[in-house]
Amino acid sequence: MAGNIFLGILFGLFNTIQLHLAKGMERYGIDIFSRDKSLKEKGKKPLIYVIGVILNYTLFIYQILGNAFSTATVFSSVFGIGVIILMIFSKYVLKEKIQKIEYIGAILIIIGTIVVGYTLFELEIYYQDIGLNQSNINWVNFIIVMIIFSGIFIVFLFFSAKTTIAVS
Template sequence: MVGAFDLAMCMFFGLIGTTTLHLAKAMERHGIEIFDRKKTFKEKGKKPLIWFIGFGLNNTQFIWQLFGNSFAPASVYVSVFGIGLVLLLFYSVRILNEKMTKWDWIGSGLIILGTLLVGFILFNRPEVTPTINYNTFTALMIASAIVIPTIVIVSRLRRIWISLLFGLAAGACGGIDNILKHSGLQEGNWWIIGISFAIGGCAFLITQWGFANKADASKLVPAFNATYIIVPIMFEAFIITNFITQLTSLQIAALIVAIGIIIAGMIFMTAIKKWKSPPESVHDKLHDAS
């Protein structure tokens, strides 16, 4: 069992990681107009600098991952991941002037709750050296290589749910990156680690493509968080021998509930708007009150 000091240090670096990552995503969305060829450099103002600062923060993530995972398992590191979303939502509403309806707030809150619950459930999972089933691993990688690009391309061509689907696709890549880095380091398998960096790069590119297509950071990043947390659990369950047997029946049931909460959050942020007339946004209320 991991000691209290090691747990605290891992969570400390996890907090640094989640705050810098979410701030980076917000700043990248803020400055994405540097790639708009229709605008002059003068019209873009300070946005190029903002984007490059966000880009720099985004590329510090591997540092916090390495420090955090040196003290405790990756499940402890990501247990605080949802907290950074609060910072991003504040930035999105106050600085980017993105509109958040009450359904968006409820959905984001459920995603934060679900991701924190997943981290709490896996908090005391014993760390073991993973044994990877490479046949299953190969099948999942092929499936991911087909499904993820399909989701992104269909969303872009049909102009549907860009914030949600681009976020889910990018988060899936980020989650696969996370589990492959952890598994590769545990097994000393450097080709897996190399693949993880390539997949991590895909997560970044999908995010930027979504922002370039006017995706709201306040909607894309909660979706990113959902698959960033869920996908590693699914991959571990399928490719790592005896992963399920490490968990108690109560932990398995709680994980199912947590994943259900995350899915409910995504429904609130998308389908609810189709069933009900759009309510007054929370942003408008804040703006009117100021």
């Protein structure tokens, strides 16, 4: 089962890196479109954007492969890593400034991804030991947790609307 988790995480990493780089390439193509540059760079305009679009629309391959070898929770647990790759792309290619708070956020994303990945691995082992099927879910607890998180989110939205700090 550990090999299946590894493959699920690997395909999840490929998916998130390709997704975020595709979005960055599309943005880069749009930025070049909006600037008035030389004829040489005009030839690069559609190519960069088209490659980004193609990469964006081939992501389903990784989703199919990842879900064939592991659960969707394992596959999607590494999604935040792609944001860090996009941040690096934005800094070096798009020449955007990265602030200290964004570096702190990247570190927190890495820590959170490690915690989620470790927890998923431990849960897989626990479920195997007690013979529990992962598809069993206590729907009452799930709905209660979702209502609580929705309430917290609504409070943050109201707080965000009344201040200059953006929450989302």
